[in-house]
Amino acid sequence: MSLLVIGSLALDTIETPFGKAERTLGGSATFISTSASYFTNNVRLVGIVGYDFPQEEINFLKSKNIDISGLEISETKKTFHWHGKYDFDLNTRESIVTELNVFETFNPLISDKFKDSEYVCLGNLHPAIQKKVVEQMSNPKLIMCDTMNFWIEGAKDDLLNILKLVNLLVINDSEARELSKEYNLVSAAKKIMKMGPQIIIIKKGEHGAVLFMNDLIFSAPAFPLEKVFDPTGAGDTFAGGLMGWLTKTNDLSEKNLKLAVIYGSAMASLAVEKFSLDGIRNLNYPQIMNRFSEFKKLTHFDEVSLI
Amino acid sequence: MSLLVIGSLALDTIETPFGKAERTLGGSATFISTSASYFTNNVRLVGIVGYDFPQEEINFLKSKNIDISGLEISETKKTFHWHGKYDFDLNTRESIVTELNVFETFNPLISDKFKDSEYVCLGNLHPAIQKKVVEQMSNPKLIMCDTMNFWIEGAKDDLLNILKLVNLLVINDSEARELSKEYNLVSAAKKIMKMGPQIIIIKKGEHGAVLFMNDLIFSAPAFPLEKVFDPTGAGDTFAGGLMGWLTKTNDLSEKNLKLAVIYGSAMASLAVEKFSLDGIRNLNYPQIMNRFSEFKKLTHFDEVSLI
Numbered sequence: 133m134s135l136l137v138i139g140s141l142a143l144d145t146i147e148t149p150f151g152k153a154e155r156t157l158g159g160s161a162t163f164i165s166t167s168a169s170y171f172t173n174n175v176r177l178v179g180i181v182g183y184d185f186p187q188e189e190i191n192f193l194k195s196k197n198i199d200i201s202g203l204e205i206s207e208t209k210k211t212f213h214w215h216g217k218y219d220f221d222l223n224t225r226e227s228i229v230t231e232l233n234v235f236e237t238f239n240p241l242i243s244d245k246f247k248d249s250e251y252v253c254l255g256n257l258h259p260a261i262q263k264k265v266v267e268q269m270s271n272p273k274l275i276m277c278d279t280m281n282f283w284i285e286g287a288k289d290d291l292l293n294i295l296k297l298v299n300l301l302v303i304n305d306s307e308a309r310e311l312s313k314e315y316n317l318v319s320a321a322k323k324i325m326k327m328g329p330q331i332i333i334i335k336k337g338e339h340g341a342v343l344f345m346n347d348l349i350f351s352a353p354a355f356p357l358e359k360v361f362d363p364t365g366a367g368d369t370f371a372g373g374l375m376g377w378l379t380k381t382n383d384l385s386e387k388n389l390k391l392a393v394i395y396g397s398a399m400a401s402l403a404v405e406k407f408s409l410d411g412i413r414n415l416n417y418p419q420i421m422n423r424f425s426e427f428k429k430l431t432h433f434d435e436v437s438l439i
Numbered sequence: 440m441s442l443l444v445i446g447s448l449a450l451d452t453i454e455t456p457f458g459k460a461e462r463t464l465g466g467s468a469t470f471i472s473t474s475a476s477y478f479t480n481n482v483r484l485v486g487i488v489g490y491d492f493p494q495e496e497i498n499f500l501k502s503k504n505i506d507i508s509g510l511e512i513s514e515t516k517k518t519f520h521w522h523g524k525y526d527f528d529l530n531t532r533e534s535i536v537t538e539l540n541v542f543e544t545f546n547p548l549i550s551d552k553f554k555d556s557e558y559v560c561l562g563n564l565h566p567a568i569q570k571k572v573v574e575q576m577s578n579p580k581l582i583m584c585d586t587m588n589f590w591i592e593g594a595k596d597d598l599l600n601i602l603k604l605v606n607l608l609v610i611n612d613s614e615a616r617e618l619s620k621e622y623n624l625v626s627a628a629k630k631i632m633k634m635g636p637q638i639i640i641i642k643k644g645e646h647g648a649v650l651f652m653n654d655l656i657f658s659a660p661a662f663p664l665e666k667v668f669d670p671t672g673a674g675d676t677f678a679g680g681l682m683g684w685l686t687k688t689n690d691l692s693e694k695n696l697k698l699a700v701i702y703g704s705a706m707a708s709l710a711v712e713k714f715s716l717d718g719i720r721n722l723n724y725p726q727i728m729n730r731f732s733e734f735k736k737l738t739h740f741d742e743v744s745l746i
Binding site for chain 2: 358
């Protein structure tokens with residue numbers, strides 16, 4: 133199976149209480165495809181960068197066996213740039229600079245080679261652009277979509293349109309509440325399911341993620357780390373692990389969706405231990421399997437009777 | 440084994456967005472001992488009520504096989520009264536009235552009959568009173584303590600003294616941060632362990648609870664309920680289930696502490712589905728075991744290899 137990933141590629145400047153990284157590789161598509169590359173050799177990236185995008189980062193993506201033939205390189209504009217600063221608790225952040233640059237006029241064209249991708253991961257972008265991608269796909273098995281409060285507030289109709297076309301929505305808790313106008317997350321998930329997606333995953337940051345599918349509710353904690361260096365890209369890394377696992381296994385049972393959530397959580401926990409993309413640039417399988425096993429220790433208990 | 444429970448008995452007035460209950464049975468010792476009574480027939484209650492405490496509630500406690508010979512009934516003062524009002528999201532509450540009444544001069548004396556209790560549950564009270572109880576016990580196997588921000592701010596030295604004497608501290612996330620001066624909960628738990636307790640359980644409300652013991656970290660979600668009616672007593676009900684299970688099994692292994700946390704969580708989730716104590720007044724074993732099993736579905740996943 134193959135996984136089409138669309139989203140942003142960025143040069144980010146990130147400030148956390150633990151340090152600063154300038155113009156470092158970022159963007160939703162970068163985190164998603166790098167994370168997914170540990171699960172499948174068939175990741176297909178669609179995106180756009182500017183003339184200032186470092187060749188060594190192109191080489192990095194290639195080294196992960198990511199097919200970058202869908203990566204457009206503008207000769208006249210610069211790469212998308214975001215400068216963010218995190219509070220001491222790493223839970224709130226301020227956007228200091230957002231320069232859209234190449235994204236001002238991005239119009240993704242999916243090549244014939246990519247149109248048959250069975251799995252599609254729509255990283256956070258304007259929902260109208262996400263829709264254009266979906267319309268070009270020939271017969272995908274599962275389409276996952278990410279979004280953010282910015283589109284809920286500013287492009288609600290476009291968002292409702294794309295939601296009708298996707299199978300799986302990954303959304304954070306405050307966005308789920310905003311979109312559904314329900315405070316209770318179970319109620320929120322049920323309401324969002326009526327908007328289209330059959331599967332909802334609500335991300336709760338340091339409190340983990342919750343999967344809603346049919347009548348199943350599955351709760352995965354965030355891995356309890358003593359040192360979180362940089363939460364940038366944690367959600368996208370989660371989505372990449374999740375979709376990478378589904379693409380690898382091609383199994384959409386509840387049982388396998390649970391595993392996808394755990395692999396996504398494991399990847400996200402590895403990502404936040406270092407700055408920016410560094411946490412997932414060079415992982416090996418034992419590191420990932422070790423984190424997976426630790427999730428089991430963290431959550432599993434014996435079956436015992438009270439009587 | 441037997442479980443000594445000390446804490447408040449109250450007549451609470453509770454307002455939530457879903458209704459109001461006036462002068463209904465409440466208090467930490469009430470929730471703890473009722474919850475524990477489903478696990479052991481050997482719950483010993485120490486507390487004080489006023490002349491206005493309804494006889495039918497005394498009868499209720501007796502009907503749960505709770506030994507109330509340590510319950511003092513004042514002939515001159517009224518029962519402790521708390522009037523609280525919850526916000527629409529049920530996460531924040533305002534104390535409208537707090538009348539200490541009988542608790543102004545409470546000085547708990549532990550009868551010879553109760554002194555040999557192997558398990559001790561110190562509900563939220565002034566830490567100096569908690570200490571007086573501990574000093575009267577002959578040779579307890581495990582002492583659990585609850586506390587609150589009020590004592591962290593107003594009776595820090597007394598709190599640090601009692602922490603040296605207890606084995607297990609149950610504390611909520613904001614209190615753990617305040618007590619340890621650490622934002623990260625893993626760091627907070629490690630720091631609090633150095634203050635005395637070998638086992639720390641951090642309650643995170645709608646996000647569940649985390650157990651820290653030796654090098655083990657175990658995370659239990661809160662049960663995802665669509666309708667939470669009244670969170671009053673959820674933490675005490677959790678503590679009651681936890682301590683009830685430990686008293687029943689008399690097993691302090693990590694494996695069994697995990698189960699205690701799940702039984703505590705199951706009881707708490709049953710409590711918040713109804714007003715005040717109503718959620719746990721009349722439970723049966725299948726209801727509790729059913730909730731326990733649902734926790735397993737909610738958290739367990741298969742073991743699979745990535746490669």
